[in-house]
Amino acid sequence: MALRGVLFDKDGTLIDFNASWRAAFETVALELAGEAELAKALLEEGGWDEASQTFRGGSLIAAGNSADIAEVWTARLERKQDPQALADWMDRRFAEMGALHAAPLFPVDRLFVTLRDMGLKVGVATNDSEAGARASLGAIGALALAHFVAGYDSGHGPKPEPGMIEAFCRDAGLAAGEVVMVGDNAHDMIMGQTAGAGLLVGVLSGNSGPEALQPPAHHLLASAEELPGLLCSLS
Structure with missing residues (x-):
């Protein structure tokens, strides 16, 4: 089956x-905790690795959504909050x-234009909120070039569910077998595999x-910028 879309x-x-x-996460953790030690504990529980100075792949923060994070962090806060209300606040801050x-x-906009010129529909699916995704894509000049944007709260379910x-x-009039799923976490690959x-x-x-x-994953790339070359090699 020909490939006609990239998500x-x-x-x-x-x-x-x-x-x-x-x-952003350091700011939010400190705002919630009110003091540095608890904020550090929240970040570590979320997946922050002090040695590598990165969030671990597949961790709560790297792979989850605000509702997942709020559920875990609420249990650690001295001032108890409703997890859904906390998730909504986090989404606005993020x-x-x-x-x-x-x-x-x-240059994400350049990649999107290249793929569109190849006849492909381009979409973005994230465990960020949809508003957060649109804000970030708008800031880098890529929002208007995406045919489809969805977040965990768009009504299609979060990753790794196949809904997005x-x-x-x-939305794009495609069959699942015509879609390329591109991502950096296991939940992206599982979502693609489950959806077919x-x-x-x-x-x-x-x-x-x-x-x-x-x-x-069928293929690994150092960067998504290499995707057009891969697709040309497969055609």
């Missing part, structure tokens, strides 16, 4: 995860800071190593 993960795939999100600190891994790929297919995506491409620009992506 990208956002953070770690199009946007530098640590450069874009470390300051949308603000994500747009402010968004650091593209490469299924919604992309409905035609090609699964893992990228090593995020927080996961090859062992976390392949299998089920």
Whole structure:
């Protein structure tokens, strides 16, 4: 089956995860904790690794969504909060800071234009909120070039559930087998595999190593910027 669409993960795939999100998570953790030691504990529980100065691949922060994080962090806070209310607040703060600190891994707008010129529909699916995704993509000049944007709260379910790929297919008039799923975490590959995506491409620009992506990834790339070359080689 011919490939007619590409669905990208956002953070770690199009946007530098640590450069874009470390300051945001440090700020939010400190605002919630009210003091440095508890804030540090929240970040470590979320997946921060002090030795490598990165968030671990597949960790709560690297792979989860605000609802997942709020559920875990609420149990650690002295001032108890409703997890859903906390997740909503976090989404608003992350949308603000994500747009402010968004650091593209490469010229994302150029990649999207190249893929569109190849006749492919381009979408973005993230475990960030949809508002956060749109804010970040807008900040790097890529939002208007995406045919489809979905977050964990768009009504299609979070990763690794297959709903965001299924919604992309409905929106773009594609079959799942015509879609390339590109991401830097295992949940991206599992989502693509479960949905029946035609090609699964893992990228090593995020927080996961090859062992976390392949299998089920069919191909590994150092960067999503290399995707047009891969697709040309497969055609």
